[in-house]
Amino acid sequence: MQRPWLSLPCVQQPDYQSSESLQRASNFLSEAPGLITYQEIQSLKSHLASSAEGSSFILQIGDCAEAFSDCTHNLLTSKISQYTAYANHLQQCLNKPIVLIGRIAGQFCKPRSEPYETINGRQVLSYKGDMVNSISLDNREPDPERLIKSYFLSATVHNFIRANEPSMFTSHEALHMIYENSMTKYHDGKFMNFGAHFVWLGERTRKLGQAHAEYLSHIDNPVGIKVGPNADLNELIEIINKVNIQNQLGKVALIIRLGIKNYKSQLGMIIDKVKESGKKVVWMIDPLHGNTYKSSTGFKTRDFTTVVEETLGCIEIIRKNNEIVAGLHLEVSFRDVTEVVGLGVCDEDLGNCYETLCDPRLNPKQTIALLSEVAVALK
Numbered sequence: 376m377q378r379p380w381l382s383l384p385c386v387q388q389p390d391y392q393s394s395e396s397l398q399r400a401s402n403f404l405s406e407a408p409g410l411i412t413y414q415e416i417q418s419l420k421s422h423l424a425s426s427a428e429g430s431s432f433i434l435q436i437g438d439c440a441e442a443f444s445d446c447t448h449n450l451l452t453s454k455i456s457q458y459t460a461y462a463n464h465l466q467q468c469l470n471k472p473i474v475l476i477g478r479i480a481g482q483f484c485k486p487r488s489e490p491y492e493t494i495n496g497r498q499v500l501s502y503k504g505d506m507v508n509s510i511s512l513d514n515r516e517p518d519p520e521r522l523i524k525s526y527f528l529s530a531t532v533h534n535f536i537r538a539n540e541p542s543m544f545t546s547h548e549a550l551h552m553i554y555e556n557s558m559t560k561y562h563d564g565k566f567m568n569f570g571a572h573f574v575w576l577g578e579r580t581r582k583l584g585q586a587h588a589e590y591l592s593h594i595d596n597p598v599g600i601k602v603g604p605n606a607d608l609n610e611l612i613e614i615i616n617k618v619n620i621q622n623q624l625g626k627v628a629l630i631i632r633l634g635i636k637n638y639k640s641q642l643g644m645i646i647d648k649v650k651e652s653g654k655k656v657v658w659m660i661d662p663l664h665g666n667t668y669k670s671s672t673g674f675k676t677r678d679f680t681t682v683v684e685e686t687l688g689c690i691e692i693i694r695k696n697n698e699i700v701a702g703l704h705l706e707v708s709f710r711d712v713t714e715v716v717g718l719g720v721c722d723e724d725l726g727n728c729y730e731t732l733c734d735p736r737l738n739p740k741q742t743i744a745l746l747s748e749v750a751v752a753l754k
């Protein structure tokens with residue numbers, strides 16, 4: 376079967392030094408068995424459709440970037456039980472089933488705005504996730520062996536989830552094209568990504584005529600599309616159309632991440648445009664990615680009050696437009712981190728327990744508080 380996404384321009388890909396070892400990794404992964412099943416993919420699509428109709432609610436949560444070193448028994452046990460506790464809390468408040476999707480078991484690759492970053496006065500290649508390079512400043516060179524390690528750890532985590540919390544689905548950004556392409560198998564007349572149940576198109580790769588959008592349009596998995604303030608709405612509608620040519624409810628989730636400055640002026644227009652197109656989408660809110668800034672103490676952070684305000688504001692706008700808020704997309708840590716300002720964390724505290732490999736995550740207290748606010752708003 377032709378794979379048309381492979382011949383298109385592909386942004387945000389690592390620059391590997393050794394094409395031979397890259398080819399070896401790619402060959403290995405192409406033959407490697409899938410990690411999820413066709414039935415699970417279909418089941419998630421019907422769950423998403425039910426959330427879009429208001430019968431359930433989607434909670435998509437996890438790290439901005441998973442670390443290889445986090446794939447230990449104790450860590451995964453804590454992480455998964457915490458995510459389940461969040462889902463249970465929300466289920467009790469909302470009195471409806473929660474569709475729990477982790478940013479987990481493969482969220483190892485990150486898009487970066489700049490190829491280099493300066494840390495402690497030293498300019499190094501940007502960290503692009505454990506799938507690509509190491510966070511260590513001395514080892515930023517992309518290494519193809521990390522693709523293979525990502526696959527095995529993703530398999531380990533999938534296996535662990537199945538034993539511990541089999542109703543949780545997995546997701547990550549479809550970013551590293553060699554990896555995603557290798558996990559994509561032709562099954563029953565369709566392409567499917569067998570590396571995760573749900574994959575999403577990020578803000579930096581959402582471009583018609585390029586590899587990522589094209590790729591998403593060929594797989595049968597349910598997919599997310601991040602929608603940020605610079606989205607071209609005509610292009611967005613064309614992408615939705617291409618990805619969901621059959622206009623199936625539950626196939627495409629729009630993950631709104633406009634930011635506090637933009638949501639009031641833009642969300643209504645986005646909803647109008649989607650309605651005008653007649654396309655069925657699942658409305659989700661990501662109140663974190665549009666609100667990242669640098670603290671006075673030099674940390675990449677987000678402000679909890681702002682996050683709550685954008686969440687509640689988006690809920691109000693979606694409902695005023697007679698659409699249903701189907702779910703939330705959040706970056707959280709199960710540990711008591713100090714990465715997001717608010718609820719007891721001030722600028723000066725950020726350095727106390729700042730552990731994220733990439734974006735700042737809500738800690739458990741902040742997560743529960745946000746979920747409670749959402750529950751009240753949705754009642």
Ligand code: PEP
Binds near residue numbers: 439576603664734
């Ligand atoms: C992310 O979800 O970690 C991310 C990079 O999001 P976005 O593409 O919306 O910036």
Ligand code: MN
Binds near residue numbers: 440
């Ligand atoms: Mn992030």
